[in-house]
Amino acid sequence: MRTTFIKTLEKVAARDDSIFLLTADLGFKLFDRFRDAYSERFINVGVAEANMIGIAAGLALSGKNVYCYSIAPFLTMRCLEQIRIDLCYQNLNVKLLGIGGGLVYGLEGTTHHAVEDLAIMRSLPNMTVVAPGDKREAEALANESVRYQGPIYIRLSKEGGIQVHKTTPGLKIGKGFIVKEGAGLTIITAGNLLFTSKSVSDILESKNVKTTLISMHTIKPLDIKLLERCLKTSKAIFTIEEHSIVGGLGSAVAEVLLELGYKGIFRRFGLPDRYGPYIGKTEYLRKKYRLTPKAIANSILRVLNYK
Amino acid sequence: MNIEELKKICLEVRKDIIRMLGEAGSGHPGGSLSAVELVVALYFSVMRHRAKEPDWEERDRFILSKGHCCPLLYAVLAKCGYFPAEKLLTLRKLKSPLQGHPHNLEVPGIEASTGSLGQGLSIANGIALAGKLDKKNYRVYCLLGDGETDEGQVWEAAMTANHYHLDNLCAIVDRNRLQIDGNTEEIKQLEPYAEKWKAFGWYVIEIKGNKIEEVLSAYNEVKKVEGRPSVIVAHTVKGKGVSFMENIAEWHGKAPKKEETEKALEELK
Numbered sequence: 253m254r255t256t257f258i259k260t261l262e263k264v265a266a267r268d269d270s271i272f273l274l275t276a277d278l279g280f281k282l283f284d285r286f287r288d289a290y291s292e293r294f295i296n297v298g299v300a301e302a303n304m305i306g307i308a309a310g311l312a313l314s315g316k317n318v319y320c321y322s323i324a325p326f327l328t329m330r331c332l333e334q335i336r337i338d339l340c341y342q343n344l345n346v347k348l349l350g351i352g353g354g355l356v357y358g359l360e361g362t363t364h365h366a367v368e369d370l371a372i373m374r375s376l377p378n379m380t381v382v383a384p385g386d387k388r389e390a391e392a393l394a395n396e397s398v399r400y401q402g403p404i405y406i407r408l409s410k411e412g413g414i415q416v417h418k419t420t421p422g423l424k425i426g427k428g429f430i431v432k433e434g435a436g437l438t439i440i441t442a443g444n445l446l447f448t449s450k451s452v453s454d455i456l457e458s459k460n461v462k463t464t465l466i467s468m469h470t471i472k473p474l475d476i477k478l479l480e481r482c483l484k485t486s487k488a489i490f491t492i493e494e495h496s497i498v499g500g501l502g503s504a505v506a507e508v509l510l511e512l513g514y515k516g517i518f519r520r521f522g523l524p525d526r527y528g529p530y531i532g533k534t535e536y537l538r539k540k541y542r543l544t545p546k547a548i549a550n551s552i553l554r555v556l557n558y559k
Numbered sequence: 560m561n562i563e564e565l566k567k568i569c570l571e572v573r574k575d576i577i578r579m580l581g582e583a584g585s586g587h588p589g590g591s592l593s594a595v596e597l598v599v600a601l602y603f604s605v606m607r608h609r610a611k612e613p614d615w616e617e618r619d620r621f622i623l624s625k626g627h628c629c630p631l632l633y634a635v636l637a638k639c640g641y642f643p644a645e646k647l648l649t650l651r652k653l654k655s656p657l658q659g660h661p662h663n664l665e666v667p668g669i670e671a672s673t674g675s676l677g678q679g680l681s682i683a684n685g686i687a688l689a690g691k692l693d694k695k696n697y698r699v700y701c702l703l704g705d706g707e708t709d710e711g712q713v714w715e716a717a718m719t720a721n722h723y724h725l726d727n728l729c730a731i732v733d734r735n736r737l738q739i740d741g742n743t744e745e746i747k748q749l750e751p752y753a754e755k756w757k758a759f760g761w762y763v764i765e766i767k768g769n770k771i772e773e774v775l776s777a778y779n780e781v782k783k784v785e786g787r788p789s790v791i792v793a794h795t796v797k798g799k800g801v802s803f804m805e806n807i808a809e810w811h812g813k814a815p816k817k818e819e820t821e822k823a824l825e826e827l828k
Contacts, residue, residue: 292692298722303681303715310685313663313671314693333675334712338682341672342663 253444254351254408255282256387260394261319262286265293268398272311275321276301278351283321301326305334305346312344317398323357324350324366324407328373339403340378346403348373353383353407354444354494355523358534362527366407370442371499373405374472381472382425383407385446388417389429389469396425409444416450416467428475434462437556438486442468442493442501448538449492451545456552474504480512488517490552494543497522519555521548560603565771568603568638569595573800574827575634575647581820583651586659589810590704591631593735593795596774601700602635605778610640613667619697620670620686624679625704625733626660627812632669633657641668677710679703680730684719687728687788698782702731706738709747714759720788721760729781730761730790733768735797737808753792761790768793800827 258273262285265271272293273286287294297304301322308318320327327350328335339346350369357364373381382397382404384390390408397404404425416431423429428440431450434457441449446467453463464482468475482489489509491502502520509518523541530540538544542551560568572595580586598621602608606619623632630650637644642656649655656665660674671682683701690697703713720728734752736743743749753763762784766773774793781789797811798804801823804815815823 295688297719298715300712300715300719302678302712303684303719306678306681306712306716307685307688307719309671310682310687311689312685313682314686314689316689334678334681337672337675338678 253384253387253390253410254349257349257390257394257408258282258286260391262289264395264398265290268317269293270315270317271398272316272318273321274304274308274318276304276326278322301331302334305331305338308346309338309342309344312346313342318346319349320346321349321351323352323364324369325364328366328369328405332372335403336376340376343378343402345401347397348403348405349408350405351408351410353409355534355537356410356444358532358537361531367496367523368499369405369407370471370493370495370501371503374499374504378402379472380404380425380470381407382470383443384469385441385443385467386415386417388415388420389423389446389467391420392423393425393469396423400425407443414447416446423469426470426473426475428478429467429469431465431467433464435485436462436487438464438466438482438489440466440468440482440489440491440501440505442471443495445492445494445543448543448545448548452492452548452552455545455549459553459558461553461556461558468501468505471501471504474508476508479505479508483509483512483514483516486516488556489514490519490521492521492548495522496525498525517555519551521551562771565599565603569599569771570827572599572631572634572638574824575637576630577801577815577820577823577827579630579634579647579650580814581817582648583814585651585814586630587627587812588801588804588815589737589797590625590733590735591628592799592801592804593769593797594628594631594702594733595799596769596771597702597731597733597793598631598635600771600774600778602639604775606698606700610668613641617695617697620683620699622671622679622683622699622701623661623673624701625676625707626673628704629661632661633666636666636668639668642666676704676707677712680713680716680720683728683730684716684725687720687725688723690727691723691725697727699728700731701728702733704738705732705734705736705743705749705752706746708732708749717756717759717761724786725788726785728788729778730788732790732792733795734792735795737797737806737811739808739811741808756790756792761788763790763792765792765794768795769799802826
């Protein structure tokens with residue numbers, strides 16, 4: 253996903269010399285082409301995230317369109333106050349590329365797991381929060397982000413995911429994307445569990461449960477109109493995300509549904525509100541946290557009293 | 560503008576600061592008063608800027624990293640004509656753009672929103688880098704408090720400025736030796752201070768920061784420095800100009816009461 257995003261950015265940077273790319277000493281080799289082609293607009297600030305955000309703010313105040321890259325927890329938490337004041341308070345054109353969204357860095361341990369990032373970024377005024385679900389969504393959102401005014405947090409995951417979209421979808425920041433439509437039950441997902449969510453939907457369908465699947469790639473601002481539509485046609489709504497159940501997609505959707513007067517079934521699938529105790533590859537962790545297609549589909553069927 | 564005129568402006572700015580804080584009933588007199596010469600010299604002698612065209616692309620930029628001392632900056636900006644002087648007495652009042660810490664989207668002439676210490680020099684780095692890459696001639700000035708340099712981010716920024724040879728960047732440290740809780744050396748030892756900046760690759764000048772002549776000469780000197788950033792370590796007196804505030808830590812963040820305001824204004828005649 254990140255390779256696709258950076259490649260897309262390289263293409264844009266060729267015709268737009270306001271594009272800058274900053275990294276806090278991460279992305280080894282990933283930026284070689286960008287650096288070789290636009291060396292003046294590539295800055296490795298060293299292992300210093302807070303300073304990176306400040307520099308980005310100064311560049312943006314000077315009319316530049318700046319992308320900052322680091323591993324999601326370092327990018328969102330080490331320098332949270334710089335993001336809040338330098339970027340959000342001043343409403344600057346700086347885009348944060350958080351990689352390893354969710355449990356991508358499974359083996360690295362809890363320090364590298366990005367499981368609170370969406371909640372934290374979502375709480376900041378002026379901040380837009382997006383999480384593409386696969387490479388093709390990453391490409392679409394990369395292009396969208398260039399034109400977008402104001403700060404964005406873009407949560408990316410590593411390459412290797414299975415593509416849900418056959419072609420690059422026409423995504424708009426702030427508008428959820430209906431991947432497939434079925435009656436009665438809606439699954440809403442954001443980020444790297446898109447394929448998992450698609451598989452959940454396939455399993456349910458094999459049991460004759462029709463589902464609508466939405467890729468809610470923009471968690472903030474949330475597509476309320478689309479949720480209004482879901483609520484009218486669904487007796488059950490489920491959210492799926494590789495993020496803590498506190499404050500992420502599930503919370504965002506729940507807030508809106510309750511205010512809209514939704515009275516149907518609602519469940520969040522995400523990570524529990526605790527650290528560890530498991531360390532292992534992403535697939536192993538998903539099993540442990542019951543975020544596999546089978547586990548989620550079974551839970552949904554139980555909630556629906558399906559035998 | 561000659562020295563006498565600058566001294567007169569400094570005096571008027573000090574009075575404005577006292578009036579503003581007296582009226583507001585809260586705010587930070589100590590560090591506003593100590594840095595008066597440092598900022599007045601910039602806006603009335605050193606920097607190229609246009610009050611009627613705050614976004615003029617070629618302007619020199621000033622970042623007040625120690626944002627709590629904005630009464631000083633507001634007073635100077637008003638005197639330059641960025642906004643009407645009457646606004647000064649609305650400091651910290653409802654609906655006033657003059658907040659307790661400066662916001663660039665509210666006040667013309669404020670380059671960056673500051674108020675949480677340690678962040679300004681990084682922003683100054685970004686602006687200076689952009690200036691270099693765009694082949695602009697503007698210079699960037701950034702005023703920090705000495706206590707503020709307890710913050711690690713300042714030193715991250717100091718390394719970056721040296722790494723990118725930002726000779727269009729000048730930091731000024733208001734070395735008044737007091738922070739909220741007392742003497743800087745007792746709270747977290749800063750000395751040997753100039754040596755720290757030197758070790759980070761900066762061109763360092765130490766001056767008496769309340770002597771306008773020394774301030775001007777330092778600003779002239781740093782303009783000639785090539786290949787690296789400069790820092791002016793300005794030894795100042797916190798609360799300068801008001802006898803009962805001078806060198807008293809408690810006046811870091813306390814506004815003068817009515818009688819104290821009158822007494823201070825009397826002294827500043």
